[in-house]
Amino acid sequence: xxxxxxxxxxxEAPFRWPTAGDEAFLPAENPMDDALIEENDFxxxxxxxxxxxxxxxxxxxxxxxxxSTRDFLVYPAIFNYRHFIELSLKHLIATYGVHVxxxxxxxxxxLERLWLTFSEVLQRFGTEDxxxxxxxxxxxxxxxxxxxxxxxxxxxxxxxxxxxxxxxFTRADLENLADVMKAVSGYFSGCDGYLSELAHATG
Numbered sequence: 366x367x368x369x370x371x372x373x374x375x376x377e378a379p380f381r382w383p384t385a386g387d388e389a390f391l392p393a394e395n396p397m398d399d400a401l402i403e404e405n406d407f408x409x410x411x412x413x414x415x416x417x418x419x420x421x422x423x424x425x426x427x428x429x430x431x432x433s434t435r436d437f438l439v440y441p442a443i444f445n446y447r448h449f450i451e452l453s454l455k456h457l458i459a460t461y462g463v464h465v466x467x468x469x470x471x472x473x474x475x476l477e478r479l480w481l482t483f484s485e486v487l488q489r490f491g492t493e494d495x496x497x498x499x500x501x502x503x504x505x506x507x508x509x510x511x512x513x514x515x516x517x518x519x520x521x522x523x524x525x526x527x528x529x530x531x532x533x534f535t536r537a538d539l540e541n542l543a544d545v546m547k548a549v550s551g552y553f554s555g556c557d558g559y560l561s562e563l564a565h566a567t568g
Contacts, residue, residue, distance in 0.1 A: 403524040414460050418550060420447035425543040439537055444520045447476075447509050451516065453553045454479040454506075457485060461560040464567060465489035476510040487556070490563050502552050505545060 393399045403409040424427065424442040428435040451474060459469035467486050470479060480503060487499070512533035513519055523529055 377437050378534070397544065410452065410456055411562065414449060414456060417445045418449040418546070421449065421546065422543055425539045428539050435539065439539060440519045442539055443513070444516075445514060447513055448520070449546070450506060450509060450549065451476060451479065456562070457553065457556060458482050458555075461490070461564055462486045464564045467502065474516040475514070476506050480506045480510075486560075490560060492559065492563070500553055502549055504548055 366508060402410055414532065421442050424438040424445070428438045428442070452478070455470060459471075462469060462482070465486060467482060470482055471481065481495065484499070484503070517524065518530050518533070
C-alpha cells in the first residue's frame with residue numbers, strides 16, 4: 366500500500382515543462398538569494414569539502430525522514446562522502462605537504478594513495494597519535510577505496526566500456542555511515558588545526 370501511495374504522489378505532483386526563455390544559470394532578483402561561486406581556489410576548495418559533506422548528511426537525513434527515498438539516496442550519499450574524503454586529503458596534502466617536502470596530488474582519485482601521502486605528511490611533521498585515531502581512519506578510508514576505487518561506482522551502473530560495475534555490498538545502514546563520517550570529519554578538522562599550528566611554528 367505504501368508503494369502504491371508513493372507512486373500516486375509522484376503522478377499527482379505539480380508538473381513543470383520547459384518553456385521559452387528558460388535559463389539554468391541566472392542571478393536572483395535579490396542578490397541576497399544568490400549562491401556565490403568563490404573566486405579564490407583555496408577558499409573554493411574548503412567550501413567544496415564542506416558542501417559535499419553537508420549534501421551527504423542531508424541525503425541521509427531525508428532518507429531517515431522518508432524511508433521510501435533510501436534506495437534512491439544511498440548513491441549520492443556514498444558518493445558525496447567519498448568525494449568529501451578525497452577533497453579533504455587533497456587539501457591537507459597540498460596545504461601542509463609543502464612544509465615538509467611532500468608534493469600535492471591533484472591528478473588522482475586513488476584514496477589509498479592519497480591516504481599514504483597524507484600519512485607521510487604526518488610522519489614528517491612528527492605528529493603523535495595518542496588516541497590511535499590514525500589507523501581507525503585509515504581503515505575507514507580503505508573501505509571507501511575498496512567499494513569505489515575509481516570514484517565511479519556510485520555515479521554510474523557501468524564502466525566506460527559498458528561493463529556492469531560490481532556491487533561491494535547489497536545493504537547499507539545510512540545512519541551508521543553518517544555517524545562514522547562525523548568522526549572522520551572531526552579527525553580531518555583536528556589534523557587541519559594541529560598541522561596549521563606546527564606549520565606556523567616551523568615558519
